[in-house]
Amino acid sequence: MNFHEIIPGVYYVGVNDRVTTRFEGLWPLPYGVSYNSYIVKGSEKIALVDTVEIGGARDFFSHIDAATGGVAPDYLIVNHMEPDHSGSIPLILKAFPGIKIVGNRQTLAMVKGFYHIDNPENLLEIADGKELSLGDKTLRFHLTPMVHWPETMMTYLVEDKVLFAGDAFGCFGTLNGAVLDENMDTERYFPEMYRYYSNIVGKYGRFVLAAFKKLEGVELSYVCSTHGPVWHKELGKVVEIYQRLASGEWEDGVVIVYGSMYGNTAEMADMIAGELAKRGVKKIEVFNASFAEMSDMISAAFRYKGLIVGAPTYSMSLFPPVKTFMDAMVTREVKNKVFASFSSFTWASAANKALSEYADKLGWDHVATHDMKQSADETTAQAISALADAFMEAYSK
Ligand code: FEO
Numbered sequence: 001m002n003f004h005e006i007i008p009g010v011y012y013v014g015v016n017d018r019v020t021t022r023f024e025g026l027w028p029l030p031y032g033v034s035y036n037s038y039i040v041k042g043s044e045k046i047a048l049v050d051t052v053e054i055g056g057a058r059d060f061f062s063h064i065d066a067a068t069g070g071v072a073p074d075y076l077i078v079n080h081m082e083p084d085h086s087g088s089i090p091l092i093l094k095a096f097p098g099i100k101i102v103g104n105r106q107t108l109a110m111v112k113g114f115y116h117i118d119n120p121e122n123l124l125e126i127a128d129g130k131e132l133s134l135g136d137k138t139l140r141f142h143l144t145p146m147v148h149w150p151e152t153m154m155t156y157l158v159e160d161k162v163l164f165a166g167d168a169f170g171c172f173g174t175l176n177g178a179v180l181d182e183n184m185d186t187e188r189y190f191p192e193m194y195r196y197y198s199n200i201v202g203k204y205g206r207f208v209l210a211a212f213k214k215l216e217g218v219e220l221s222y223v224c225s226t227h228g229p230v231w232h233k234e235l236g237k238v239v240e241i242y243q244r245l246a247s248g249e250w251e252d253g254v255v256i257v258y259g260s261m262y263g264n265t266a267e268m269a270d271m272i273a274g275e276l277a278k279r280g281v282k283k284i285e286v287f288n289a290s291f292a293e294m295s296d297m298i299s300a301a302f303r304y305k306g307l308i309v310g311a312p313t314y315s316m317s318l319f320p321p322v323k324t325f326m327d328a329m330v331t332r333e334v335k336n337k338v339f340a341s342f343s344s345f346t347w348a349s350a351a352n353k354a355l356s357e358y359a360d361k362l363g364w365d366h367v368a369t370h371d372m373k374q375s376a377d378e379t380t381a382q383a384i385s386a387l388a389d390a391f392m393e394a395y396s397k
Helices: 054-068 089-095 105-115 189-214 235-247 264-278 294-303 320-331 351-362 378-395
Strands: 004-007 010-012 015-017 033-035 038-041 046-049 075-077 100-103 123-125 131-133 138-143 153-157 162-166 222-225 251-258 284-288 304-314 338-345 365-373
Touching: 004 222, 010 054, 010 222, 015 054, 038 054, 054 089, 089 105, 100 105, 105 123, 189 235, 189 294, 222 235, 251 264, 251 294, 251 320, 264 284, 264 304, 264 338, 264 365, 264 378, 284 294, 294 304, 294 320, 304 320, 304 351, 304 378, 320 351, 338 351, 338 378, 351 365, 365 378
Parallel strands: 046 075, 075 100, 100 123, 162 222, 251 284, 251 304, 304 338, 338 365
Antiparallel strands: 004 010, 010 038, 015 033, 038 046, 131 138, 138 153, 153 162
């Protein structure tokens, strides 16, 4: 039973999912995922914070029962309505018919839309900054729209400085025993945090920053996300990662994404990687877009400062797997990249122009490009060397 006391009166009652292979039907889950839910017990009332994906309901109810000693919760706080957290709401209402579902106006509209629950007796609408007393514990609601949906909010337990943060500060990966960061080896979660942020929340960086601004001055001791560990000891590191990602402040490193049909564009990718290494770049990640996971490419593109993309011309357009990657960059409004491109064609060039158009659309610093006809020769080597020089000049600034 994965039921844990985090601090007196605050309990983890979430579940692990090692069955689902793709989150949102898109993103691979090699280490699974946890759907986190919490019980807050005040001297007078009990609140359940978020629910879990419906597949985890059996374990979820046994955890709630253990945390509450069989007493029905009075409130269900809904910080986020995506079904990985709201899926068990109908079962909660059935099990605890007197419970009040607490959310903002948009939350309650979604409760009705997704689950057809609209009995006013079961609904409590709150506004930004409002508080709800559980007796000796007080919950305060901070509306944080678009982190990750329009209704998203965070709930702050005032007396204990605990923030129930919804998807913010979350990561993929199940909780294998412990729940609190100080009781586990957290290393495996950080790459999964980059992947989670970039894949799921990344498009909404400016809203993440707005949430940070709104929470300025709110003292944090524990951050309880809806996915992954409860952050306490490593809270500073986690907040710094989120702040950096949301601000578009990238780490040193270069990501090369390419597509290739017969190896000619791939050869250029390796030539560029080699030239960068010669110029002192140690962190270089190279992805073949036909085979690499989109999730990993997006994560790396978010994390590192430099991005170099290459593709052959295909049917007078961009090679499709690379086009899909560039579309993912546009969807997520990825900013501030030092960018170079390379391309190839057989009789008529189109990929080069298409990559430039993407760079313009994204406002990237497109520092160099090379368009190769058919296959590499000695002029290609010179062109790649010049591309690496131009790239490094911008990258090193
Ligand atoms: Fe974990 Fe946006 O749901």
